[in-house]
Amino acid sequence: MVKDGLDADKLSKAAARGDWQEVKRLLSQEKVNVNAVNQYGQTALQVMMLGSTAVAKELLKNGAGPNVQDKWGFTLAHDVARGGFLDTMMVLTQYGADVNIRDAAGCLPIHFAAREGYLGLVQYLAPRSGILPKTASGQTPLDLARASNRSEVVAWLEQQLQAMGTQPPH
Template structure:
């Protein structure tokens, strides 16, 4: 007998994304759960997903997840992915129009966070997509170059 399921909450979707459980995630998405629903901590499934799993990101984004939503601390998922250095996931986010010029609460771009952590491949990738550094003049301290021992 088929059981009638209550609409899945943001907690269930976030839990599946955080565990990297593609099967559970897909099952929940097929039930038309709100892909941008927040969990009990105010974060969406995309924001809590296993960052090194681009397939989870792709499934959420294909289902309408907004890559530019910020959590309560001012971070969008692109900030977390850039800081952690996951190039594959970053590329997936950009395919779905994640904003490379989005600032965190302290005014940092994803590029700055990747540079602070020394993720050279991520920095190179972002530099090719952030040629104007957000169309604004950044003071010397905001340039990512000093993190690599380069004077800007």
């Protein structure tokens, strides 16, 4: 059991550094369990360097669970959306990440992408999540984009609502 914990720590550290070659080596040669938790109770996928699509792909193709939630309900998709990593989000969804899992505040990844102003991510997530879901406090992606002065995202979301025949509230 101790060895599993040490191996999980090694894998998590390599993933957090974005060290794809070490991640691959640990999984293929040392046969580390891709879903083992490190000393902080997290998997390598949960702590990986967010913009490292190669690490994400390696972990996921070796069976990493893409929908593991932390104690706040965050999945990797929430973190990736908050950080603006469209390429990583595409890899996650390719390997079965559910972008409709809510965190403890009722937020979906699209809420974070809209709040942070990542138009490409909002556009990618919109067909998967819709643009009308509300957080636990009743905010839509449009509300969050407006509150954060993300004019590009606001304009696009308003355009989508008009195309749907729904008038955005002002």
